[in-house]
Amino acid sequence: MCRLVAITSNEYFSPVENILALETMKEGHDGSGLGLTLRDLGGEFEELKGYPILSGICSKKGVQMLNEFMHKAGFTLKDIWTPKIKHLKGIMRRDYYFARIYDYPESYRNKSMHEKEDLLMNIRLSLRKIGESDGSMFVFSFYPDVITLKEVGDPLQVYEFFGLDKNTIKAKIIFAQGRQNTNYVIYLYACHPFFIQGYCSMTNGENTAFVPIREFLMSRGFPGYLGYNSDSEVFTHTLHYTVRQLGLPLTYYKDVITPLKASELEMREDKEALKLLKHSLRPLCIDGPNVVIGFTPEGTCFMVHDSKKLRPGVVGGVRGKYALLSEECGLDRAIPERNKSEDIFPMKYDMVMVTPQAEEVRVWNQLQGT
Amino acid sequence: MEPATRNVDYLINVPRLDHNHQLSLREFPYIIRWRDDRCKRCGSCTAVCPVKAIEPTVKIQRIVQSEGALPTPVVVRKIVPIVEQVTDMDRYCTGCGACTLVCPNEAIEPEYNPQNKFLHYKNKGGEGYKRGGRRNDPSISTLDRLKFTRISMLTDPALDAGRHEFHVRTLLGRILPPEDLPLKKSNGKLMVDKMSDTFIPPVREIFPIMIGSMSVGALSPPMWEGLAMGVSYLNEVEGLPVVMCTGEGGVPPRLLKSKYLKYFIIQIASGYFGWDEIIHALPYMREDPAAIEIKYGQGAKPGDGGLLMAQKVLKLIASIRGVPQFIDLASPPTHQTKYSIEEAVAKMIQSMSMAWGFRVPVYPKISGTKTARAVLNNLARNPYASALSIDGEDGGTGAAYNVSMDKMGHPIASNIRECYLDLVKQGKQNELPLIAAGGIAKKGNLAANTAALIMLGASAVSIGKYIMQAAANCFGDEYNRCNLCNTGRCPRGITTQDPKLYRRLDSDKVAERVVEVFKSANVELKKIFAPMGRSTELPIGMSDGLSIDDKAMAERLEISYAC
Numbered sequence: 001m002c003r004l005v006a007i008t009s010n011e012y013f014s015p016v017e018n019i020l021a022l023e024t025m026k027e028g029h030d031g032s033g034l035g036l037t038l039r040d041l042g043g044e045f046e047e048l049k050g051y052p053i054l055s056g057i058c059s060k061k062g063v064q065m066l067n068e069f070m071h072k073a074g075f076t077l078k079d080i081w082t083p084k085i086k087h088l089k090g091i092m093r094r095d096y097y098f099a100r101i102y103d104y105p106e107s108y109r110n111k112s113m114h115e116k117e118d119l120l121m122n123i124r125l126s127l128r129k130i131g132e133s134d135g136s137m138f139v140f141s142f143y144p145d146v147i148t149l150k151e152v153g154d155p156l157q158v159y160e161f162f163g164l165d166k167n168t169i170k171a172k173i174i175f176a177q178g179r180q181n182t183n184y185v186i187y188l189y190a191c192h193p194f195f196i197q198g199y200c201s202m203t204n205g206e207n208t209a210f211v212p213i214r215e216f217l218m219s220r221g222f223p224g225y226l227g228y229n230s231d232s233e234v235f236t237h238t239l240h241y242t243v244r245q246l247g248l249p250l251t252y253y254k255d256v257i258t259p260l261k262a263s264e265l266e267m268r269e270d271k272e273a274l275k276l277l278k279h280s281l282r283p284l285c286i287d288g289p290n291v292v293i294g295f296t297p298e299g300t301c302f303m304v305h306d307s308k309k310l311r312p313g314v315v316g317g318v319r320g321k322y323a324l325l326s327e328e329c330g331l332d333r334a335i336p337e338r339n340k341s342e343d344i345f346p347m348k349y350d351m352v353m354v355t356p357q358a359e360e361v362r363v364w365n366q367l368q369g370t
Numbered sequence: 371m372e373p374a375t376r377n378v379d380y381l382i383n384v385p386r387l388d389h390n391h392q393l394s395l396r397e398f399p400y401i402i403r404w405r406d407d408r409c410k411r412c413g414s415c416t417a418v419c420p421v422k423a424i425e426p427t428v429k430i431q432r433i434v435q436s437e438g439a440l441p442t443p444v445v446v447r448k449i450v451p452i453v454e455q456v457t458d459m460d461r462y463c464t465g466c467g468a469c470t471l472v473c474p475n476e477a478i479e480p481e482y483n484p485q486n487k488f489l490h491y492k493n494k495g496g497e498g499y500k501r502g503g504r505r506n507d508p509s510i511s512t513l514d515r516l517k518f519t520r521i522s523m524l525t526d527p528a529l530d531a532g533r534h535e536f537h538v539r540t541l542l543g544r545i546l547p548p549e550d551l552p553l554k555k556s557n558g559k560l561m562v563d564k565m566s567d568t569f570i571p572p573v574r575e576i577f578p579i580m581i582g583s584m585s586v587g588a589l590s591p592p593m594w595e596g597l598a599m600g601v602s603y604l605n606e607v608e609g610l611p612v613v614m615c616t617g618e619g620g621v622p623p624r625l626l627k628s629k630y631l632k633y634f635i636i637q638i639a640s641g642y643f644g645w646d647e648i649i650h651a652l653p654y655m656r657e658d659p660a661a662i663e664i665k666y667g668q669g670a671k672p673g674d675g676g677l678l679m680a681q682k683v684l685k686l687i688a689s690i691r692g693v694p695q696f697i698d699l700a701s702p703p704t705h706q707t708k709y710s711i712e713e714a715v716a717k718m719i720q721s722m723s724m725a726w727g728f729r730v731p732v733y734p735k736i737s738g739t740k741t742a743r744a745v746l747n748n749l750a751r752n753p754y755a756s757a758l759s760i761d762g763e764d765g766g767t768g769a770a771y772n773v774s775m776d777k778m779g780h781p782i783a784s785n786i787r788e789c790y791l792d793l794v795k796q797g798k799q800n801e802l803p804l805i806a807a808g809g810i811a812k813k814g815n816l817a818a819n820t821a822a823l824i825m826l827g828a829s830a831v832s833i834g835k836y837i838m839q840a841a842a843n844c845f846g847d848e849y850n851r852c853n854l855c856n857t858g859r860c861p862r863g864i865t866t867q868d869p870k871l872y873r874r875l876d877s878d879k880v881a882e883r884v885v886e887v888f889k890s891a892n893v894e895l896k897k898i899f900a901p902m903g904r905s906t907e908l909p910i911g912m913s914d915g916l917s918i919d920d921k922a923m924a925e926r927l928e929i930s931y932a933c
Contacts, residue, residue: 206526208903212799212911219797246548249558258906261537262575273553273560279541279573280548283800285907289526307906308534310526369559 002192002204003155003178004313005330006293008301009321010172010357012042018176019159021323021330025178031154033179035191037200038147038171039295044081045145045169051078051101052120055140055148056127057188058096062136066127073123074105083149084163091153091161099147117143117197121224128189128227138188141195147171150191152179172357173295177202190229194236197224198297201239203232204311204326205289210234216283217241235292238284243296250296251364252277254351257286258307260366268369293324299356307348315352315361316343322354322361393457399488399850400465400480402455408477411451415469415478420859423463424478427454453478459491466845466852468861482849489772498773502855502865504670504766504809504835505775508848511764512783512923514813516822519917519932522903531893531900538895539611540830540908542661543573543731543756545801569753572731574660577604577612578908579820579891581884582761582807582832583637583663583735585619587678587687587699588768588855590872593842593864596880600841602630603881604888612888613660615832618676618701620644620690623651632657637735638722639665639676641701643691649725658730661756662722666705666714667737669765669782669808671774676701679769681858682867711748719754731756738762738780738808746789750798757803759832760785764809766835766846768865769856782808783826787927790827790911799911803829811836812848816887817894825912826927838864841883842875 003025005018015036022034041049058066070077079101085093103109108119124142131137140148147169151158155178159165177192192202207213210231217225217237222245225237235257242253259278265271288306291313295301303313303324315324316331316338323334331343346352349366364370395401402424416426431450436443455463463480470479492499522528552566581601586594597614604610611633618639625631626648636659638645667673678687678699688695705714715734722732733756736745742760749755762782767775786806793799806828810819812835820831838844842864845852855865863875899905902915909915917932918924924931 206522206903208520208522208526209907209909209912211914212909215794215799215911216797219794219799221797247555248560249555251558252560261535270559270561272562273551276546276551276553276562276570277548277560279545280551280800282541282545282907283910287904287906289903308529 002180002202002326003330004202004204004291004293004324004326005176005334006174006202006295006301006324007321007334008173008295008299008324008354008358010359011320012170012172013174014170015164015174015176016159017334018174019155019164021325021334022155022176022178024333025325025327025330031178031180032186033152033191034150034155034158035177035179035193035202036149037141037175037193037195038169038173039145039200040172040299041145041147042170042172043168045101045147048079048101049145051103052116052142052144053147054098054100054102054124054142055146056098057094057138058098058131059136060095062131063096065130066137069127069130070102070123074107075102075123077101078103081147081169084166086160086163088153088157088161091151091157097149097162121197125223125226143195143198146195148193148195150188152186152188173299173301175200175202175293175295187229189227192230192232194230194233196236196240197244199236199240199244199294201236201292201294203235203293204291204313207231207234207290208287209285212283213238213286220245235290236294239294239296250300250302250353251351254304254364254366256281256284257292257304258348258366259285264367267367270369291326301354303346303352305346305348305350309348314343314345315354316340317358317361319360320358322358324352324354393459393491395455395457396483396485397487397491398455398457398462399483399486400463401483402453402463402469403479403481404453405477406452408475409453410475410477412474414472414474416453418468418472418861420466420468420854420857420861421464422456422461424453424455424469427452459494462488462492464852464854465849466854466861468845488850492772498771500769500771500856501775501850501853502766502768502770503775503846503850503853504812504848505764506848506850507764507776511809511812512781512918513809513819513822514815515918515920515923516783517917517919517932518821518898518902518915519930520915521901526903529900529903529905531896534900534905536896536899536905537907538578538892538899539575540578540910541573541803542576542613542830543803544571544753545573546570547797547801569728571754571756572729574613574731575611576660576830577610577888577892578824578830578895579612579816579888580635580805580830580832581612581614581837582834583615583617583665584768584834585617585637585678586622586690587619587682587867588617588865590860590863590866590875591686592872592875592877593838593880596841596875596877597837597884598625598630598634599877599881600884600888601633603885605633608885608889610888610892615663618643618665619678619687620647620692622690623647626651627654627656629656631655631659634659635661635663637663637665639701640703640705641676641699643693643699643701646692647690652725658726661731661733662726663759664718664722664732664734666734667739667761668735668767669737669761669763669779670767671770672737672739672779673703674770674774675703677769679856679858684867687867711745715745715748715755716752719752723754728754733757733759733805735759735761735805737765738782738785740780742780742785742789743792746792746802750793750796750802755802757805757829758789759805759807760789761832762806762808764812765807767855779808782806782823784926786823786828787826791928793827794911799827805830805832807832807834817891817898820891821895821898822916824908824910825916827911827913829908829910837884837887840887841880
């Protein structure tokens, strides 16, 4: 079972908070990797919010290819951030870890965000394709105000390896996953959190309905639905498909992945629409055991479970700072000053949502639809 | 022993052992083992034999006996009554074993003869061998070689078949792609846009095992009634939404107007038998049928029509089908009024949909074939097509040429898989349900075969032969046992219209067995899905759950190989 820590705040904070919470939850875990997604960046990135950031890892050969490709695609490099790598035993250092800030090609500067998002995703996919066969390039995200870092190893060590303890990098939303490798070979593209066009999620547990879900997503005709080196990537794509592609409100994500039974549907005001959705999106139904923690482009963070609730999850905090985690002890470490009696342990019908800037927490009940 | 009467010719000028043009019993598929010492000569076996393969006769027995203190052997000849198997190919022993059933002393039983040359001779009068049943191939089918190998262990807890809630249901009917749903947002909630002119096709939520098309006429009254009662009970009392297809041959008038019609799929085939009555009953129907199945083909006899032999067309059958009594009722191989796939499929589906105000799913049934994907692609573009049922080569029938049954058709496993993967390529795997039939539970593994087909991509399966075997003790098997369905002399009373035969069958008992079969299949399906971590939705297309012990098969089915 992977360890998950998502923190959302109205102030910039360091990823060390996530890492320490992960460390608290370490008992029994092998710590086979760390994935970090930072959104709403502070520090040196604060002035560059409108520019897309390409996060990834390259070999020496890969850097050359990357430069050539981006130049041809019309992107201008504005800035580069690289972690200050500290050599640590047990972590294999790759050539070049980067977060490169680009300016859009001239022709795209005045286009809508929707069009820009499609361009950024297609560029990312092309780069992935170029570097995937020989491992010369890994790209995790290409989006404004978002950085993704991933590496294999114990999370605390990876954190030190990236020199984040000495760095000033901060953000208002940080997702961290402490990987517990199960039945797949450790591969960077299999590491959470997964990101696509402003939507991000990380997951606990195996996804027993993976293959039909993957086939359904891949057959939607959307170029970004590929990869699936981890069975958890489909949760991110289902989120993106539900909210961005189908234009459904976020709460319907819960209705898509864990639809209500026919008798339960009758209690909902929108039952007629739900019945149609349930049939049409039947292949996206999950069977668990999973807890999904995600964020949307406008900055709402959420947590949902499969309908059998076979994985733990807790949400708690204070106004202005909330954490969504897989274990209670991690929450104690992340936000010790909170009132513990107000912690939320979402049950099978619940979707817990923390509004942008960690303003408030809402528990949406699927049964009542409110 | 020797014959009690001798042919006069033999005595005069023919050598006695020249039986050159007679067949020996070794040529026959079943040889009767009769025990002289056990038989009490009651005659039950010879009376019950549906084909008169055995008859009472007398033989002369030569006995050497001695009486008194010293050996004084004396030869005596006694005439003894015996039971004898005839060597007439028209009266071959079918191995049904009705004789064994009625024998009070276990003195008789047929034994399968693997050396038989039955098919060499079963063409007397220049007529090919016709029979009922299914393909005579007793080997292990592909379905029975599929294993469920993705077991949830520790990294993902297996579910508890007894404790967790399971939803073993499927959808019969066309499903709109999510992008096409007529929905609008109002205060953050989704509502169905009533002003939209998008057609929302009818969909039924059913149990994924259906009883396939077997007509009133092909089946005896108690058999059909037993199935119908069982299905109704499962729905009304057990809450298991099992549906059953009527086959071609109409529907009993009382059922047409009853509230139970909703559990029945009405079939229309190329003979259109019974449809005059069905159409006339439309204004009186209290419920819509579950669906309409348009039969274009049948797995047991692909490209062949249907035939109800004259001897089965009794008064009730004649009245339901709207035909005179005692005439052969032939359904042509194709729908004669149609001439192209657009005509045969699209217009017919639309016409049938229209008859019920577009409230009833309408789908075609075809035989398993390499061309199934062509039909599928036609249907995938037809907004009124509700499903596609594919009947594989192991499907059963009441009457067909043996060559059609044994050699024609396509196995269901790869046919359903390629169709499903074709739909996946088009992104329509959830829009058009595939129904698989033909050879399901051939070896009795109903739930396992069903689950395997579902994981290969079927939304539901249809059973026919199996339910006759399980619910009414049909003798038929893949060693050509019995298979007399076409003759109207079914020894179990399942496929006959002869009251003397069908009174052997108790419709209540059939109904009881139908209920038992489906209830146990429901439990067994859960026992398969639970360890694989699936309970909320049917694992349609969950091919990572399956493996097979043959590399070529694994490659063809695009599943893993395990040994």
